[in-house]
Amino acid sequence: MALLQISEPGQTPKPHARRLAVGIDLGTTHSLVAAVRDGAPWVIPDAEGRRLLPSIVRYGMDGNTEVGVNARAAAISDPVNTIISAKRLIGRGVEDIRERYQHLPYDFADNGSMVPVMRAGNRTVNAVEVSAEILRVLRKRAEAALGGELYGAVITVPAYFDDAQRQATKDAARLAGLNVLRLLNEPTAAAVAYGLDRGAGGHIAVYDLGGGTFDISILSLERGVFQVLATAGDTALGGDDFDGLIADWISRQDGMEVKDRSARRALIEAAIDAKERLSTEMAVELNVDLGAGKIWKGNLDRRTLEELVKPLIDRTLKICQRALRDSGLEKAEIDEVVMVGGSTRIPLVREKAGRLFGRAVLTDIDPDQVVALGAAVQADVLAGNKTADEMLLLDVTPLSLGIETMGGLVEKIIPRNSALPISRAQEFTTFKDGQTAMAIHVVQGEREMVSACRSLARFELRNIPPMLAGAARIRVTFQVDADGLLSVAAEELTTGVATSVQVKPSFGLSDAEISDMLEASVRNAAADQADRRLQEQKVAAERVLTALDTALRQDGALLDQQERVAIDEARAILLAAKEGADPAAIRQAVKSLEAASESFVMHRMNAGIRRAVAGHRIDEY
Amino acid sequence: MLMKEADLKKNYFELFELPLQFEVEERELADRYKNLQRRLHPDTVATADDRQKRFAVQTAAYVNEAYRILSNPVDRAGYLLQQAGYKPDAADRQLTPEFLMRQIQLREELEAIPGTENPRECLLELRERIDREIDALYGSFPERMRRGDYTAAGDIVRKLQFFQRLQDEMDELQFELEEELD
Numbered sequence: 001m002a003l004l005q006i007s008e009p010g011q012t013p014k015p016h017a018r019r020l021a022v023g024i025d026l027g028t029t030h031s032l033v034a035a036v037r038d039g040a041p042w043v044i045p046d047a048e049g050r051r052l053l054p055s056i057v058r059y060g061m062d063g064n065t066e067v068g069v070n071a072r073a074a075a076i077s078d079p080v081n082t083i084i085s086a087k088r089l090i091g092r093g094v095e096d097i098r099e100r101y102q103h104l105p106y107d108f109a110d111n112g113s114m115v116p117v118m119r120a121g122n123r124t125v126n127a128v129e130v131s132a133e134i135l136r137v138l139r140k141r142a143e144a145a146l147g148g149e150l151y152g153a154v155i156t157v158p159a160y161f162d163d164a165q166r167q168a169t170k171d172a173a174r175l176a177g178l179n180v181l182r183l184l185n186e187p188t189a190a191a192v193a194y195g196l197d198r199g200a201g202g203h204i205a206v207y208d209l210g211g212g213t214f215d216i217s218i219l220s221l222e223r224g225v226f227q228v229l230a231t232a233g234d235t236a237l238g239g240d241d242f243d244g245l246i247a248d249w250i251s252r253q254d255g256m257e258v259k260d261r262s263a264r265r266a267l268i269e270a271a272i273d274a275k276e277r278l279s280t281e282m283a284v285e286l287n288v289d290l291g292a293g294k295i296w297k298g299n300l301d302r303r304t305l306e307e308l309v310k311p312l313i314d315r316t317l318k319i320c321q322r323a324l325r326d327s328g329l330e331k332a333e334i335d336e337v338v339m340v341g342g343s344t345r346i347p348l349v350r351e352k353a354g355r356l357f358g359r360a361v362l363t364d365i366d367p368d369q370v371v372a373l374g375a376a377v378q379a380d381v382l383a384g385n386k387t388a389d390e391m392l393l394l395d396v397t398p399l400s401l402g403i404e405t406m407g408g409l410v411e412k413i414i415p416r417n418s419a420l421p422i423s424r425a426q427e428f429t430t431f432k433d434g435q436t437a438m439a440i441h442v443v444q445g446e447r448e449m450v451s452a453c454r455s456l457a458r459f460e461l462r463n464i465p466p467m468l469a470g471a472a473r474i475r476v477t478f479q480v481d482a483d484g485l486l487s488v489a490a491e492e493l494t495t496g497v498a499t500s501v502q503v504k505p506s507f508g509l510s511d512a513e514i515s516d517m518l519e520a521s522v523r524n525a526a527a528d529q530a531d532r533r534l535q536e537q538k539v540a541a542e543r544v545l546t547a548l549d550t551a552l553r554q555d556g557a558l559l560d561q562q563e564r565v566a567i568d569e570a571r572a573i574l575l576a577a578k579e580g581a582d583p584a585a586i587r588q589a590v591k592s593l594e595a596a597s598e599s600f601v602m603h604r605m606n607a608g609i610r611r612a613v614a615g616h617r618i619d620e621y
Numbered sequence: 622m623l624m625k626e627a628d629l630k631k632n633y634f635e636l637f638e639l640p641l642q643f644e645v646e647e648r649e650l651a652d653r654y655k656n657l658q659r660r661l662h663p664d665t666v667a668t669a670d671d672r673q674k675r676f677a678v679q680t681a682a683y684v685n686e687a688y689r690i691l692s693n694p695v696d697r698a699g700y701l702l703q704q705a706g707y708k709p710d711a712a713d714r715q716l717t718p719e720f721l722m723r724q725i726q727l728r729e730e731l732e733a734i735p736g737t738e739n740p741r742e743c744l745l746e747l748r749e750r751i752d753r754e755i756d757a758l759y760g761s762f763p764e765r766m767r768r769g770d771y772t773a774a775g776d777i778v779r780k781l782q783f784f785q786r787l788q789d790e791m792d793e794l795q796f797e798l799e800e801e802l803d
Contacts, residue, residue: 225659322796421685
């Protein structure tokens with residue numbers, strides 16, 4: 001600013017401002033955003049002081065979208081258009097979803113895409129778009145609280161998410177206008193929050209039972225290095241399933257068959273409420289309004305609840321044992337057991353997990369917040385505000401990666417629990433003379449048969465130089481990066497020709513679909529951004545004009561007429577530009593005014609020095 | 622300090638700044654691994670351009686692979702042979718029929734364990750016997766390498782590979798037995 005704006009001593013802005021980075025826990029039930037302030041992570045609340053954003057999006061018939069508390073309020077009255085637990089759908093095919101979740105109230109539409117779309121409001125949406133809505137709200141919340149545009153975000157995912165689910169989450173973040181610094185596994189994030197908090201070392205087991213997913217990770221922590229030794233889980237096991245069991249129990253008591261989507265949702269809400277209260281009470285009264293004047297009353301005690309959910313908890317314990325085995329550790333070598341996720345509030349969960357590892361479980365960081373807090377710490381490191389000397393996370397791939405061979409069998413290329421990033425090459429050859437292309441089917445999972453594994457993608461290798469059958473040697477390199485995402489490269493070794501790889505994700509958005517969605521969101525974002533730029537320029541213009549007018553009032557007499565005319569002209573142009581809608585014009589007018597005021601600045605500076613010096617003797621200085 | 626292209630051409634021992642020998646201190650290996658990743662992991666270049674990020678993924682993957690090979694004694698032994706210019710597959714050497722027969726016997730013994738009266742004890746006993754044989758093989762490997770007797774060293778590695786598979790199966794059985802207990 002040429003008008004000599006000088007800040008108060010001690011308030012000079014830092015030469016290298018911190019980059020604004022956040023950690024986002026995109027949960028099945030709730031989502032949170034956190035950032036590091038004064039060296040400690042904190043969860044950013046909304047304007048009403050709420051930290052948890054319900055992961056619920058309602059699409060209105062008028063094209064408006066509601067996210068969070070308001071959307072949740074409509075879940076019973078408008079179940080079809082209110083998308084809940086989109087995380088359970090993300091990165092999955094429609095068959096898969098129908099098989100796993102029979103009670104979903106949504107209308108799935110057939111549109112030829114690999115990604116299931118639901119009719120909601122006046123449009124169709126997919127789980128990626130629903131997640132992007134949630135992320136967008138959190139991004140705006142963070143930008144408002146932190147006072148600027150975000151440099152980037154760490155988004156957490158269940159450790160057991162496969163490649164398609166991770167890719168879909170990353171796509172959602174892109175749609176929401178976020179620069180993804182890293183996809184971070186939720187249990188690893190929780191370990192960071194606990195580990196740094198306690199400055200501890202040793203082996204940590206993180207038991208993470210959320211709304212829709214279960215993860216167990218075994219880590220070793222030493223001098224700021226968090227090394228994941230093994231991870232296991234189930235991406236379709238969580239509090240939602242507990243709620244479903246309780247809802248089914250209620251229907252059984254009444255002998256009623258709940259077909260109506262609204263009534264089903266009312267039952268689920270009652271189940272959630274009962275489950276939450278039974279974490280502290282021994283018995284609760286239920287009062288379910290099933291609509292159409294039908295009300296069910298009854299009692300549920302903790303023991304009955306425990307009997308209902310015990311099989312699910314036992315399933316998590318089996319998974320824990322597998323992770324422990326893969327880690328190569330004995331139970332006695334686990335130093336801490338950390339509880340993460342809202343479902344670990346259930347006393348039986350804590351008790352059983354504690355008994356399995358033979359130690360008291362840690363619950364002192366809010367299980368709903370711990371993941372977001374850890375993610376914020378990692379975001380701060382990745383944004384360059386801290387160095388990796390202080391903290392480093394070494395994670396693993398949760399599922400084996402393989403390719404289909406003869407007879408529908410899987411040939412494993414990267415085994416589960418391999419440290420990331422990882423790169424493995426496999427050589428292939430041609431089957432026929434002159435063959436120039438081949439197809440490779442990549443799957444993820446632990447089973448021997450392709451049909452029992454998750455189909456990730458089909459690759460076509462093209463431009464193979466024509467040779468005799470078996471003469472070509474094509475090396476295909478599979479690489480999994482630190483986000484747990486797969487990429488593939490191929491080369492023919494005898495000729496050195498790079499064969500091109502064409503990826504067809506089995507479940508996931510095609511590049512064209514993503515770019516369409518991006519374009520639509522960029523149109524909105526571009527409008528947002530232009531708006532903001534204009535606003536910024538108007539504020540800047542206002543500031544310059546105020547400073548100038550004050551200066552003119554005080555020292556206008558210092559100017560000769562020619563100087564005064566030049567300033568007045570430039571001032572008039574800026575005043576006019578400020579009322580317009582073109583940020584560039586305002587900016588230009590500010591510059592011209594500053595140029596026209598240059599001599600004025602000099603006069604004022606000299607006058608200021610004269611004033612300051614007048615009446616003082618030189619030896620006073 | 623960032624890794625240079627040349628580092629990707631170093632052998633795993635050079636990368637970890639360790640002498641080219643079978644004996645490795647596990648603790649030291651783990652420390653060096655973590656120090657390498659502190660310098661090279663993609664997290665250290667999260668704000669850099671795409672080219673640097675891709676290179677970091679490549680180098681960190683190379684370090685991970687090196688650590689995996691060096692921390693597994695059988696793989697480490699095989700890698701040492703490979704560095705000595707000996708290609709285990711090319712030699713096409715068969716292990717003696719006696720050794721192979723013995724492997725079959727051990728496997729049958731393992732398969733019979735779940736039907737025995739005290740399977741956990743039987744498994745423990747078998748494990749101890751096999752561990753002794755494995756230790757003997759490891760004990761003679763460095764000496765064979767020093768003498769440059771790569772054929773004999775290669776036989777040891779192949780035998781160890783058989784035993785490793787057997788150990789994996791024993792681990793699996795132990796896991797199943799413990800699950801039954803719970």
